[in-house]
Amino acid sequence: MTRENDTPEVLIAGAGPIGLTLAVALGQRGVRTVLIERSPEPGILPKMDLANARSMEIFGRLRLADKIREAGWPLDAPFDVYAGPSLTEPPYAVLSYPSISEARQHIAAARPGTLPREPYERISQYTLEALLLDEARALPGVDVLFGHQLVDLQQDADAVHATIRTPDGDRSTVTARYLVGADGGNSFVRNTLGINYSGPGDAARHILIFFRAPALFEKAGLGPFRHYYLAGERHGILIAQDDLKRFALHLEVEPGTDVAQLDAAEEVRAALGIDLDIELLHVGACTARLVVADQYRAGRVFLAGDSAHQYIPTGGFGLNTGIADADNLAWKLAAVLRGWGGPTLLDSYHDERQPVGLRNCRASEYAAIGVRNWRGRYDPSVHQDTATGLEKRRLLAAAFNTYQRRSHEQQGTELGYRYSLSGVVAHEPGPLPDADSPVYVPSAAAGSRLPHAWIEPEVSVHDRIGFGLTLLAVDAPPQLIGAFTDAAARRGIPLDVVRVDGRDDLRELYGAPLLLVRPDMHVAWRGYDMDAADAVLALCAGQQGSDQQ
Numbered sequence: 232m233t234r235e236n237d238t239p240e241v242l243i244a245g246a247g248p249i250g251l252t253l254a255v256a257l258g259q260r261g262v263r264t265v266l267i268e269r270s271p272e273p274g275i276l277p278k279m280d281l282a283n284a285r286s287m288e289i290f291g292r293l294r295l296a297d298k299i300r301e302a303g304w305p306l307d308a309p310f311d312v313y314a315g316p317s318l319t320e321p322p323y324a325v326l327s328y329p330s331i332s333e334a335r336q337h338i339a340a341a342r343p344g345t346l347p348r349e350p351y352e353r354i355s356q357y358t359l360e361a362l363l364l365d366e367a368r369a370l371p372g373v374d375v376l377f378g379h380q381l382v383d384l385q386q387d388a389d390a391v392h393a394t395i396r397t398p399d400g401d402r403s404t405v406t407a408r409y410l411v412g413a414d415g416g417n418s419f420v421r422n423t424l425g426i427n428y429s430g431p432g433d434a435a436r437h438i439l440i441f442f443r444a445p446a447l448f449e450k451a452g453l454g455p456f457r458h459y460y461l462a463g464e465r466h467g468i469l470i471a472q473d474d475l476k477r478f479a480l481h482l483e484v485e486p487g488t489d490v491a492q493l494d495a496a497e498e499v500r501a502a503l504g505i506d507l508d509i510e511l512l513h514v515g516a517c518t519a520r521l522v523v524a525d526q527y528r529a530g531r532v533f534l535a536g537d538s539a540h541q542y543i544p545t546g547g548f549g550l551n552t553g554i555a556d557a558d559n560l561a562w563k564l565a566a567v568l569r570g571w572g573g574p575t576l577l578d579s580y581h582d583e584r585q586p587v588g589l590r591n592c593r594a595s596e597y598a599a600i601g602v603r604n605w606r607g608r609y610d611p612s613v614h615q616d617t618a619t620g621l622e623k624r625r626l627l628a629a630a631f632n633t634y635q636r637r638s639h640e641q642q643g644t645e646l647g648y649r650y651s652l653s654g655v656v657a658h659e660p661g662p663l664p665d666a667d668s669p670v671y672v673p674s675a676a677a678g679s680r681l682p683h684a685w686i687e688p689e690v691s692v693h694d695r696i697g698f699g700l701t702l703l704a705v706d707a708p709p710q711l712i713g714a715f716t717d718a719a720a721r722r723g724i725p726l727d728v729v730r731v732d733g734r735d736d737l738r739e740l741y742g743a744p745l746l747l748v749r750p751d752m753h754v755a756w757r758g759y760d761m762d763a764a765d766a767v768l769a770l771c772a773g774q775q776g777s778d779q780q
């Protein structure tokens with residue numbers, strides 16, 4: 232059924248953004264991968280609109296950041312977020328956020344560690360999926376099969392046996408070393424494994440009206456914006472897509488509303504307050520959920536993306552959390568398949584990513600409560616041209632200014648997570664920055680993302696991290712480095728060495744002369760002890776307790 236991958240090393244179910252990212256990350260590492268997707272063709276829905284800074288760092292490592300920026304939002308268009316009664320009346324408030332070009336300037340001038348390597352990006356989910364699909368298809372070890380649905384799975388000690396329904400209705404069996412369920416919210420894989428979800432559950436039901444209206448900005452007399460929050464009973468949000476010609480309008484609806492009965496064009500007109508020629512592209516209902524799977528792994532099968540966690544879109548954590556799942560899993564699967572990753576490495580996937588899934592669920596809820604808080608101040612008298620109306624508008628604007636920021640200013644949630652429960656991290660004692668804070672405090676403590684710093688003009692320390700483990704040596708003596716390279720060679724662990732000398736600022740930022748950094752740019756260990764080399768490498772490669780050396 233496939234060109235060369237009749238016996239793939241990894242089978243991925245679901246070619247949404249997470250399955251596609253994982254396929255690219257595995258394919259780039261030479262892992263034979265088959266990606267199956269039950270739909271006959273790629274997705275066309277404008278779901279996510281923001282790839283956050285952490286996702287862009289990850290895409291940068293996959294050499295995709297520039298391509299994504301080319302396909303996405305214009306570099307000079309602002310990311311502003313408005314609140315107002317309609318597009319034709321003065322807004323109540325505007326939160327201004329820098330364009331990508333401006334954000335790059337901030338990053339270039341920032342103190343080491345304080346900002347990410349890459350600014351955020353706005354790219355519509357359908358644009359991102361199409362781009363990732365092209366990348367996956369171009370990799371020799373990756374096969375992508377649309378119209379192929381996973382309908383059964385069994386596993387034994389050595390492999391997973393998957394039954395797949397093909398486009399002509401036949402069934403075929405594929406045997407792979409590992410299976411990843413990237414098959415979305417109603418995950419067949421999760422359900423088949425009997426893994427439960429926990430969390431508050433369904434949060435809100437809304438309709439999504441996706442339309443094309445190239446004249447919208449001009450008619451509204453506005454420049455590009457990211458979101459326009461429409462104050463009113465329907466809790467409308469208008470989201471500009473990456474080409475600035477297509478738009479998604481979300482409106483809350485009562486449970487049981489028959490979406491087919493709605494006049495979508497009239498809904499758009501009423502919500503925006505302007506007469507517009509629109510081309511309807513899609514109308515559908517969505518239910519936002521806040522849930523996280525109790526387990527991310529069962530034997531040789533893993534969950535990633537929405538199959539493992541589903542959030543309210545507010546805050547933009549759904550896809551972004553899934554991208555980091557894929558990044559975490561890709562290097563571990565590759566390390567195990569290539570023999571240098573030991574038995575505990577794959578256990579750490581659940582131990583690292585599920586706590587982040589829970590934490591980001593809370594962050595998403597925190598953002599959604601913020602929106603609810605300011606929206607709760609709305610009543611129809613805000614529209615009145617009276618002293619009462621004026622005062623109500625003032626208070627609504629103040630509440631928006633306070634609470635809406637939770638949706639756009641959680642750099643700590645995006646960058647500051649630490650793998651505190653991991654079995655393959657050399658944890659440190661003592662007080663450390665709060666890894667759950669929405670405010671980012673740079674830290675290179677073991678388990679954290681390595682804070683970005685420029686080490687040469689336009690070269691970040693991130694750019695030098697390898698596909699195996701990397702020893703980052705900041706003013707470290709050669710015999711200390713040698714202890715690690717010798718131990719890594721004995722254990723068969725690929726180890727790159729990055730030396731940075733004469734940088735007191737980095738010594739202070741990183742807190743030690745040696746850091747062992749993983750391919751997902753998380754610090755596995757930091758210190759100064761050459762006697763620790765062998766034990767540290769064994770722990771961080773998951774070889775501890777095994778006879779791999």
Ligand SMILES: Cc1cc2nc3c(=O)[nH]c(=O)nc-3n(C[C@H](O)[C@H](O)[C@H](O)COP(=O)(O)OP(=O)(O)OC[C@H]3O[C@@H](n4cnc5c(N)ncnc54)[C@H](O)[C@@H]3O)c2cc1C
Nearest residue numbers: 245247248249269278279280381415536537547549550551
């Ligand atoms: C309105 C909206 C706005 C959003 N905005 C943002 C945002 O700004 N930022 C953000 O980070 N996230 C956002 N999200 C969330 C984001 O869209 C999801 O988190 C993301 O789509 C998850 O990707 P995924 O690949 O895990 O799952 P999906 O995109 O659901 O893809 C799963 C794929 O698996 C396929 N599949 C299912 N079952 C099988 C099977 N048995 N065999 C084979 N294939 C199968 C499906 O057909 C599907 O293509 C938003 C979501 C919505 C609804």
